[in-house]
Amino acid sequence: MQTQTVLFIILAVIVALILVLVQYYHRQKTKGKTIMVLSFLRFISIFGVLLLLINPKFIQNQYQIEKANLVLLVDNSSSVKNESNIIKKTLEELGSSKELKSKFNISAYSFGESFRAKDSLTFLEKNTNITKALRTTEDIYGRTTTVGVLLTDGNQTIGRDYENIKLKKELRVFPICIGDTTVYEDVRVEQINTNPYSFLNNKFPVEAVINYDGNSNINKTVSVFVDGKKEYQEKLYFSEKENSKIIQTNVTAKSIGVKSITISVETLKNEKNEFNNKKSAYIEVIDETTKIGLVSSILHPDIGALKKSIEVNEQRQVFIISPNTDKSSLENIDVFILYQPNSSFTQVYDFISKKKVHTLTISGIKTDWRFLNSVQRHIAIKNGYPIQDVLPKLNSSFSKFDVSEFSVNDYPPLETNAGPITLHGKMESILKMTIKGVDIDNPLLIVSGETARKDAYWFGENIWKWRVQEYRNSKDFKNFDDFIAKIMVYLTSYKNKNRLNVDYKSVYQGSNNEKITATYFDESFTFDSNAKIMATIINKETGVKKEVPMLLVSNFFELDISNLTPGKYSFNISVLDKSYSKSGFFSITDFDVEKQFLSANTKKLERLASKTNGRLFFSNKTTELKKQLVEDNALLPVQKKTENIVPLVDFRILLGIIALALTIEWFLRKYYGLI
Incomplete structure (x- = not known):
């Protein structure tokens, strides 16, 4: 409590005493115990009012120990599925460590395309977004000191490049490299660029990026196929320095419909990953503009x-x-x-x-x-x-x-x-x-x-x-x-408005979130959320038929078809107990971007660790990681003080005391005839 407040309280006591003395001892001739009781009650009421005006406060300090956060971020994509036992063992070793528990608040999350709390690991997600995992961790833990232990192979398939993002200084990243770190000789189709549409009898451009990892001098033929028919080929030279080439050609759209464009490069001798030697894209040929x-x-x-x-x-x-x-x-x-x-x-x-x-x-x-x-x-x-x-x-x-x-x-x-x-x-x-x-x-x-x-x-x-x-x-x-x-x-379009509308794509990439959406309106053309929409899907190659209800999501119905195998399908969307239905066709391509990577990307993980004041470790060096985290003085628990300004007296209780004192004084004065 401040000295000024203490002086005000003393002054309030003196003022209350003076007023009581003037009223009961200077003016009143009667003396005795009654006057003493009345003067005490009057002192309490006057002093209480003055105390309310002063409103004294004091500072209450609270101390607490704040530990740093240790966040375990686990890659849940299919590219690390073969290393699942190593990942689970590493998680168990870090999560159950008594030394780490005493120093950190430990939590664990899994990531792939999405980011979620680690309840179970499936290693089935079709994409990896390391940037999203780091950004979400940064958002959750704010400005508190946080260590992110990133268990991944370092290969990202969607999102902004994690190597180029700027993280807050409070977040330090210690990657644990998962997977094979050996660099194998490999030639692959990195990317295909083409337009989504073309017009009948027009030429459409096709561009492909071919990359080579290795230190040999090689010549390989790259071929362009449209619906399985070879339309173009070119021989390319690669070396350790000239390791990326671009081919460009124009292909004539000879018939309408969805066309498959496949780029294929010859395999190397004893090449370990032949899956990435071929890549497909799709274009729809239309007959009018x-x-x-x-x-x-x-x-x-x-x-x-x-x-x-x-x-x-x-x-x-x-x-x-x-x-x-x-x-x-x-x-x-x-x-x-x-x-x-x-x-x-x-x-x-x-x-x-x-x-x-x-x-x-x-x-x-x-x-x-x-x-x-x-x-x-x-x-x-x-x-x-x-x-x-x-x-x-x-x-x-x-x-x-x-x-x-x-x-x-x-x-x-x-x-x-x-x-x-x-x-x-x-x-x-x-x-x-x-x-x-x-x-x-x-x-x-x-x-x-x-x-x-x-x-x-x-x-x-x-x-x-x-x-x-x-x-x-x-x-x-x-x-x-x-x-x-x-x-x-x-x-x-010359069609009248429809009560049932269906939105879908002709071609779905195998690694994407495949959805078909529909909306249905009642007779007054108000969205009918109570409608029951049924989807019938038939695999045109195997004849397998599947009936699935569409789920209501906000103001539309949705069907998730991501669990379907690659192939060509026909579908029918119908409203139960109604005569409304829509049909169509779509294809799902056989493409898993996670299979494009052969080795872990240790260089990018090492640069990420260096930028965030962390360090790269390998899965067999977990003990060394624990030792560094435990001995790092920058990660010690911090004692924090919180100052709370607390009123010295509860004003409601004080008002009650003042009212009670005045009431008793009034009754006593009335009883003894002093009013």
Whole structure:
């Protein structure tokens, strides 16, 4: 307690005594025990009030011993399956060590594609993400001193390269290298680059990276096969210094459908790992291109962003057109995007009305609302309103196509000066407007299309900011580009809206998370979470049939097909007790990225340890690791002091004492006639 507070308490005692003496001994002539009791009660009440005003506090110190964290991070991928006994033995030795337990708080996690607490080890995960394991450990243990013991072969298949990440100084990493550290002579197909789509009778590029590990001079032939037929081959020279080569060729798309592209390199004599001498990729050949005319009379970043997003799918070509262009150049356009239309768009709207072409109208602060109201029949917009920022809100009940995976998290606002919007006919909102956190009745993005002609309206400019924000969120544009692609697919489709929608890929890589998703809507086109969706999957090669219910996940149904063996499959998705079903075909490739590695990557693990002030160990050196951790003075437990400021007196108890003293004093004074 501070000296100043003590002096105030002494002063309060003196003041209370003086007031009591003045009241009961200076003014009162009566003396005796009664006056002494009354003066004591008055002293208690006055001193209590003064004590409340002073509110004295004192500091209470608490001491605790904080141990460093010892986090065991175990690689649970298939690449270390052959070393499972060594890993389990090492874990047991570290986890049960009395010396380590006395010095550290020990915890264990497993990682592969995901990161989780180590309850059981399967060594079946198809990917390894060491960066995620280190980042998650850093997030969990924050700024406390932490030692990460990383049991892995050092071969990462997904995620950012762990060698290049910057970790906090509180996290030190001690890798334990698992697996064969011998460097074998090996030649392999490292990577295949090709487009996901090609057009019939067009040439599509194929590029492959071939790497060699060894110190010999060799010549090997690399061949390119399309659906099993050799299309190209090239002989490459390798040496210890020239250990990486790139082949490039163009292949003609001769028929439509999904085509298998296989790159194969000749094996070495006595090569230990022949699995990585061959790698496959897939391309879908289509027989037509959708031509999209983007009509604008102004320059705006939205135009470039939309063109980039749409042309991610090479089935689509975007042509930027002036409103005053010749009508002959409009003839081959399948869909028009009308960007901020004004009176100069008259001829384009005449053409659209005559040909019944699908449209997407994007409005903004330079849109001529009177003109737009006059040239279409779906909406009526009041004008003369100020420019305002509007945020998007996804309509989860949208039924014309599946938008369940589209996320608008952290998307910046769009600008618009549109007033209240009146809808005519059957229109449905994909996105709704939110202004300053309040949901309003205006739609942000709507579509129509009960007939052969379909139209969509987007009320806001600066869409380019959404695409930029998507890259900030996820380091790619996929979420935004997929959403734009679905709008384009809808506008180029002549089908009426379906109550059952199924989303799947034609080809699934064997190492990926394979999913088929579906959405089902009731008669009012509201998402029906109570529906029972059944999937029937047939292996076209073996004829094996499998029926599996789809699971409800948020606002869509999901089927996990990652347990299926590689091959070609047909499927049927149906709603039980309803007449709705969808069918399709897909293939699962025989590819396990974990099998591409032959040896442990000791060099990268050693560089990681050096960057984090750790040290690389091998699985037969566990005793040496324990000794270093126990003897490292930088990892000693730390005594921490916590200062708590505690009130000297509980104010509720003190108020009760004051009230009780005043009450008793009042009754005694009344009883003895002193009032």
